[in-house]
Amino acid sequence: MKIFDANISSQVANLLCNRISSIPFYDIANKKLVEEFGMKNFFSNQEEYLLLKKAISSSENVAAEPDRTEYGDFQTNYDLAFSVVKYLDSFKHLNPKFLIEPTCGKGNFIIAALSVFKQINKVIGVEIYKPYIWETKFNIIEFYISNKVENVPEIEIYHFNVFDFDFSFLAKDFNDDILILGNPPWVTNSKLSSIGSINLPKKSNFKKHNGLDAITGKGNFDIGEYIALMLLNVFQHIKGHLALLLKNSVIKNIVFDQYQHKFKVSNIEKFIIDSKKEFDASVDAALLFCKLNSMTEFTCNEYNFYFPEKHIRKFGWINNKFVSNIDLYSNGKDIDGTCPIEWRQGIKHDLASIMELDFKSGYYINAKDEKVILEDELIYGLLKSSDLKQEVILQPRKFTIITQKKIGQDTTYIKLKYPQIFKYLHSHKNYFSQRKSSIYNNKPDYSIFGIGDYSFSPYKVAISGLYKTFSFSLILPFYGKPVMLDDTCYLLGFDCLEFAAYTTILLNCDKTKEFLQSITFLDAKRIFTKDILMRIDLYKLAVQFSSLVLEKEVNTLNKKFNLQISLNKWNDFLLFLKPKSEIKQMNISF
Numbered sequence: 173m174k175i176f177d178a179n180i181s182s183q184v185a186n187l188l189c190n191r192i193s194s195i196p197f198y199d200i201a202n203k204k205l206v207e208e209f210g211m212k213n214f215f216s217n218q219e220e221y222l223l224l225k226k227a228i229s230s231s232e233n234v235a236a237e238p239d240r241t242e243y244g245d246f247q248t249n250y251d252l253a254f255s256v257v258k259y260l261d262s263f264k265h266l267n268p269k270f271l272i273e274p275t276c277g278k279g280n281f282i283i284a285a286l287s288v289f290k291q292i293n294k295v296i297g298v299e300i301y302k303p304y305i306w307e308t309k310f311n312i313i314e315f316y317i318s319n320k321v322e323n324v325p326e327i328e329i330y331h332f333n334v335f336d337f338d339f340s341f342l343a344k345d346f347n348d349d350i351l352i353l354g355n356p357p358w359v360t361n362s363k364l365s366s367i368g369s370i371n372l373p374k375k376s377n378f379k380k381h382n383g384l385d386a387i388t389g390k391g392n393f394d395i396g397e398y399i400a401l402m403l404l405n406v407f408q409h410i411k412g413h414l415a416l417l418l419k420n421s422v423i424k425n426i427v428f429d430q431y432q433h434k435f436k437v438s439n440i441e442k443f444i445i446d447s448k449k450e451f452d453a454s455v456d457a458a459l460l461f462c463k464l465n466s467m468t469e470f471t472c473n474e475y476n477f478y479f480p481e482k483h484i485r486k487f488g489w490i491n492n493k494f495v496s497n498i499d500l501y502s503n504g505k506d507i508d509g510t511c512p513i514e515w516r517q518g519i520k521h522d523l524a525s526i527m528e529l530d531f532k533s534g535y536y537i538n539a540k541d542e543k544v545i546l547e548d549e550l551i552y553g554l555l556k557s558s559d560l561k562q563e564v565i566l567q568p569r570k571f572t573i574i575t576q577k578k579i580g581q582d583t584t585y586i587k588l589k590y591p592q593i594f595k596y597l598h599s600h601k602n603y604f605s606q607r608k609s610s611i612y613n614n615k616p617d618y619s620i621f622g623i624g625d626y627s628f629s630p631y632k633v634a635i636s637g638l639y640k641t642f643s644f645s646l647i648l649p650f651y652g653k654p655v656m657l658d659d660t661c662y663l664l665g666f667d668c669l670e671f672a673a674y675t676t677i678l679l680n681c682d683k684t685k686e687f688l689q690s691i692t693f694l695d696a697k698r699i700f701t702k703d704i705l706m707r708i709d710l711y712k713l714a715v716q717f718s719s720l721v722l723e724k725e726v727n728t729l730n731k732k733f734n735l736q737i738s739l740n741k742w743n744d745f746l747l748f749l750k751p752k753s754e755i756k757q758m759n760i761s762f
Contacts, residue, residue, distance in 0.1 A: 175227040178306035184313045185228045209316050210324040214309060247277050248355045252450050253284040256459060261288050266413060268351035273297045274334050274399060275356050279308030283315050290323055297329040298337050305331050334399060339406045350412035352403055356396035358419050358455055397422040408436040412464045420456040420695045427472045427488045438466040443477035456695040497690045504687030509709030512749045513664050515702050518657030520621040522607045526600045528554060529571045547590045550574055553655040557636035560645045564733045568655050575618045583616040622659050629665025630654050631672035636661055637698040642688050644679040646672055662705055670741040677725040678713050711749040
């Protein structure tokens with residue numbers, strides 16, 4: 173049955189009915205429930221008390237369980253909660269006196285902790301969803317009915333937005349062994365905002381991203397990450413441990429940010445779980461464990477939760493560099509520096525159905541199957557992540573309209589010079605006005621982003637940011653025009669074919685692949701980012717590259733793709749890559 177939209181067993185309902193049916197006031201009932209089950213403030217007021225008394229006397233309280241997964245609400249099943257607690261007891265030998273569950277949900281972690289840790293003196297649970305508050309309380313009573321327990325700790329379940337709850341008062345009052353245990357929401361702040369949730373921190377750019385980064389996505393963060401960082405900040409100086417189920421990307425970010433925060437935590441460990449099995453969720457997640465109030469550490473050891481004795485890898489900070497596999501990194505660390513050429517992202521327009529076109533029988537055709545004749549001058553070939561499968565790409569799969577040559581350029585010229593394109597764009601102007609990203613605010617009509625001089629370089633070397641393939645493609649012009657890439661791709665632009673070909677060979681060599689494998693996380697939303705690619709020092713890679721291997725690779729490209737690349741420009745290429753500071757020093761020495 174359900175009361176207040178919360179599940180309650182008939183056993184608990186009957187017990188409550190027997191215990192409180194003759195008690196007229198809620199504060200007296202609260203005292204009785206504290207004495208028997210340790211739960212303070214079981215009822216918040218008299219009205220709530222009377223409603224529950226009425227509800228437990230009725231047998232008609234049945235309701236469907238609401239689906240709260242869009243809120244990132246993946247309730248931890250009891251078996252997993254018990255396995256986590258049992259692991260902390262058996263392998264980590266924890267014996268906490270004080271338990272904090274920052275987003276307690278239905279209370280499975282609290283019940284599991286009560287069943288394993290016999291020395292707990294106090295339990296604090298925080299939850300925003302009121303039906304879960306009641307279900308947690310009912311489940312605790314159910315636990316005590318079914319289990320004879322000598323030690324009944326003081327328990328308080330707060331109906332609170334976790335972002336408004338003052339955890340600092342707990343940190344002041346308790347300096348004994350604490351355990352922060354739980355499963356914060358697996359959702360981002362932008363997702364919760366889009367569905368109108370109030371369970372959000374005060375609007376802020378909490379990672380202090382600047383300008384365009386904050387606008388175009390880096391300002392979006394995971395709610396679980398915010399909660400974990402908040403808890404680490406408050407409790408880092410208190411004796412105890414933290415164990416939270418979090419998305420893998422969140423754990424990576426926490427270890428990454430440890431370089432800046434320098435929280436007083438050590439023994440940082442990650443235990444991968446099977447989210448599909450445990451939560452029926454297609455999310456990569458794990459248990460984050462660390463020791464509080466200890467020597468600051470900057471690395472994390474990774475294990476499989478179901479086979480914790482088997483070490484998978486160690487990731488984190490080494491020599492001021494963040495890497496995904498410390499052991500593998502040692503083989504490529506000598507090329508970890510700064511790329512002498514700036515990596516760029518491809519075109520961003522957020523309107524594929526209008527801006528991306530096929531060409532057939534003399535017509536350009538959009539995703540709405542509209543056939544149009546357009547002036548060719550503003551039409552360029554386009555490649556997307558899924559197109560970057562070959563080492564050399566000779567022609568595009570799609571086409572796109574390039575309305576600007578630089579960000580913010582006036583687009584009124586289109587109406588005068590290219591009336592067919594203007595007519596086409598204008599007929600879909602309502603779609604452009606509906607683009608949600610704030611980067612288009614107060615920009616000229618039909619604006620695009622990710623555009624600049626580099627976009628019009630005739631030769632490009634590119635990689636998909638989305639796929640787990642460590643291969644780079646050399647992209648050649650199509651009918652004398654440079655080919656564009658979309659914003660899921662990253663590129664280097666060149667005016668010289670040889671320079672582009674040499675770069676492709678360097679980036680596709682085994683050393684580069686092994687280096688990238690040591691600094692990338694395959695479960696990331698984007699495997700490759702500008703930050704990752706900018707770490708490849710092409711000059712250091714080039715100067716140690718075998719001339720015999722280079723000649724072999726050039727000959728292979730020429731033969732396979734009918735190119736005419738020579739080795740005559742290799743020394744010019746090295747000079748092109750050489751850091752300007754070194755060139756200046758050479759000139760002075762002469």
